[in-house]
Every structure is written in C-alpha cells, then in structure tokens.
Amino acid sequence: MIVLLGKTEEEMIEFAKELGEAPFRGKQLYQAIYGRRVLEFSQMTEFSRALRQKLGEIACVTLTEIEKVFYSSDGTRRYLLKLRDGREAEAVFMPEDRRDTICLSCQVGCAVGCKFCMTAQLGVKRNMTAGEIISQVIIVLNEVHGVGAQPPHGTNLVFMGMGESFLNYVEVLKSIRIMAEEKGLGISVKRVTVSTSGIVPRIYDLAKESVRPHLAISLCATTEEQRTDLMPINRKYSLEELIKACRAYPLGDRERLTFEYVMLDDINDSDEDARRLVKLLDGIRAKVNLIPHNPAPELPYAASPMERILSFQKVLVDKNVAAFIRRPRGQDISAACGQLAARHQAQG
Numbered sequence: 148m149i150v151l152l153g154k155t156e157e158e159m160i161e162f163a164k165e166l167g168e169a170p171f172r173g174k175q176l177y178q179a180i181y182g183r184r185v186l187e188f189s190q191m192t193e194f195s196r197a198l199r200q201k202l203g204e205i206a207c208v209t210l211t212e213i214e215k216v217f218y219s220s221d222g223t224r225r226y227l228l229k230l231r232d233g234r235e236a237e238a239v240f241m242p243e244d245r246r247d248t249i250c251l252s253c254q255v256g257c258a259v260g261c262k263f264c265m266t267a268q269l270g271v272k273r274n275m276t277a278g279e280i281i282s283q284v285i286i287v288l289n290e291v292h293g294v295g296a297q298p299p300h301g302t303n304l305v306f307m308g309m310g311e312s313f314l315n316y317v318e319v320l321k322s323i324r325i326m327a328e329e330k331g332l333g334i335s336v337k338r339v340t341v342s343t344s345g346i347v348p349r350i351y352d353l354a355k356e357s358v359r360p361h362l363a364i365s366l367c368a369t370t371e372e373q374r375t376d377l378m379p380i381n382r383k384y385s386l387e388e389l390i391k392a393c394r395a396y397p398l399g400d401r402e403r404l405t406f407e408y409v410m411l412d413d414i415n416d417s418d419e420d421a422r423r424l425v426k427l428l429d430g431i432r433a434k435v436n437l438i439p440h441n442p443a444p445e446l447p448y449a450a451s452p453m454e455r456i457l458s459f460q461k462v463l464v465d466k467n468v469a470a471f472i473r474r475p476r477g478q479d480i481s482a483a484c485g486q487l488a489a490r491h492q493a494q495g
C-alpha cells in the first residue's frame with residue numbers, strides 16, 4: 148500500500164505519472180491532502196469515481212489512526228495514535244488565547260534516557276516517517292476544527308513529544324519543509340520549534356539548513372556531573388561541547404535560543420545552580436523556560452516547590468536573562484511535559 152502523506156508536490160506528480168495520469172492530478176492530490184486536509188479519496192470530488200477507486204486500490208493518504216483522545220479540564224487534548232505497524236505515538240493539542248500549540252512526537256519511544264522523563268522508560272522502538280509526523284498535525288487540526296476548516300488563529304508546532312528530534316533528523320526536517328509550504332499546510336518555520344537533548348553534530352547541521360525552525364535545547368543542569376546524572380547523553384556530548392555549539396549557532400534578527408530547564412527538587416534548583424546557568428549562557432541570546440517537573444511513581448524525582456522556582460527565576464531575571472515559568476498543561480490526562488509514554492502501551 149502506497150502512503151501519500153509525507154510526499155512532496157514533486158513526488159505526488161511522479162506518483163500520478165506512474166499511475167498513467169496527467170501530472171496535474173498529482174498537484175490536485177497535493178492540494179487536497181495538505182491544502183484541505185482531506186484524508187479519504189472518497190471525499191476528493193475533483194476526481195472521477197473511477198480514479199478515486201483506482202487510487203483506493205493501490206494507495207491511501209495515511210495509515211495513522213486515532214486510538215483514543217483524552218480531554219483535559221484546561222482544554223488540552225492528548226491523542227493516542229496507532230501507526231501503520233500498530234505501534235503507538237502521542238500528540239498533544241494545547242489551546243491558547245492567541246495561538247494554539249501542537250506538541251509532536253518524532254519517534255516511538257526514545258533512546259536518550261533522561262531520568263526525569265516517562266518516555267525514556269519505553270526505550271526507542273523506531274523512528275517515525277515524515278508522513279507519520281505530519282499525520283499528527285492533520286489529524287489534530289481535523290479533530291479540533293473539522294476537515295479543511297482554517298484554525299481561527301495560527302498554530303505553533305513543537306517537537307517536544309516522544310523522541311529526540313535530532314536522532315530522526317532527516318524525517319523531521321523533511322516534515323517541516325513540507326508543512327511550511329505556503330500552498331500546502333502553510334505553517335511557517337517561524338512557528339516551529341525543534342527541541343534537542345544536545346545531539347551536538349546535528350546542531351551544526353541545522354545551522355546550515357536553508358529552512359530552519361526555532362531551536363530549543365533541553366539543558367536541565369549546570370555542571371558536567373549533574374547533567375550526566377540527569378541526562379546520560381552528556382557522556383557522549385558534554386555540556387561544554389553543547390554550549391560551544393550554541394554559541395556558534397547563527398541567530399536571525401530578534402531570534403533567541405530557548406533553553407528548557409526541568410525543575411527537580413533539591414537536585415538542580417538552587418540559587419547557586421541559577422547563578423551557574425547565568426554564567427553558562429553569558430553572551431548567548433537566550434531565553435530560559437523553567438518547567439515544573441511532573442512526578443510519577445516510576446521517576447526518582449520530586450517537583451521543586453513554586454517558591455524555589457520563583458527564586459531561581461529571580462536570579463536569572465536580575466542578571467537580565469529572560470526566564471519564564473512554563474504553565475503545566477493537561478496534567479489530569481498525563482499530557483504534560485515528560486509524561487508522554489503511551490501509558491496504554493505500558494499497560495497492555
């Protein structure tokens with residue numbers, strides 16, 4: 148079965164030609180799938196019944212299906228999705244006043260093993276394809292707004308769900324390029340954030356890309372020892388190398404690097420940690436997101452008390468480092484940061 152989602156317009160045109168159809172049929176497919184978010188050939192009424200049948204015999208738009216949607220009291224929705232091989236992935240929709248955000252997965256599970264993250268407990272099963280990554284966006288937008296309906300305000304995409312974006316670099320970047328196409332989904336790269344735990348060589352690669360999303364670094368520690376304890380990836384790519392790559396990263400006008408910092412009680416949340424963080428980021432145009440930890444029985448850490456987070460933030464702000472406290476979203480449906488673990492899978 149040929150899966151069309153994830154193909155570029157050129158690839159759709161090629162597909163139409165292989166089918167013995169005129170090239171413009173490929174353009175029409177592209178327009179229906181990305182422009183109008185139509186996932187069923189039966190709803191593509193621009194095609195004859197015979198062509199719709201022919202398409203249905205050899206191809207489909209996507210094999211990703213919604214398994215379950217969890218609705219939070221704060222408006223957040225968590226989507227448990229079944230992929231073509233039966234594996235599960237998760238996406239999260241977070242409504243905001245001015246703009247909605249969709250948090251995307253890029254791998255089934257994750258190999259990085261951050262000690263504060265539920266996804267790490269799954270290990271990595273496989274990379275997701277560009278088409279599977281995009282299917283999350285289309286499925287969420289269609290479920291929230293209806294097929295083809297334009298969201299009332301813009302959509303931000305953040306690659307902060309399951310998986311390490313830079314261990315699936317090629318497919319993640321391909322999905323972003325396709326989603327940014329004006330005549331398709333039209334989600335500008337300026338609205339896309341890719342997060343990494345610190346896969347240093349890929350930071351240098353991203354710096355050279357012509358289509359470049361916003362970059363976020365999951366930092367979470369201020370010494371080599373502390374970071375290796377929390378994020379074993381630090382053994383391979385040290386904090387020193389990571390900060391060096393960040394310093395070399397080219398930023399556009401008004402662009403800043405985002406540093407994510409999960410606040411763990413008595414582990415990385417002292418004023419001294421905050422002062423070290425100020426020093427580490429010295430000279431980097433940065434903003435820091437302080438993320439309240441979401442404890443789980445499987446994880447060894449407690450959440451920092453809010454007074455501690457506020458005190459940490461004050462140290463940063465007093466030294467002119469922009470620092471924001473991330474508002475936890477969807478905690479009642481296990482959709483908050485670090486909670487995604489396809490719990491369904493764990494139970495099954």
Ligand code: SF4
Pocket residue numbers: 257258259260261264265266267308309310311344365485
């Ligand atoms: S925090 Fe991100 S990189 Fe670390 S284990 Fe979880 S999903 Fe992987």
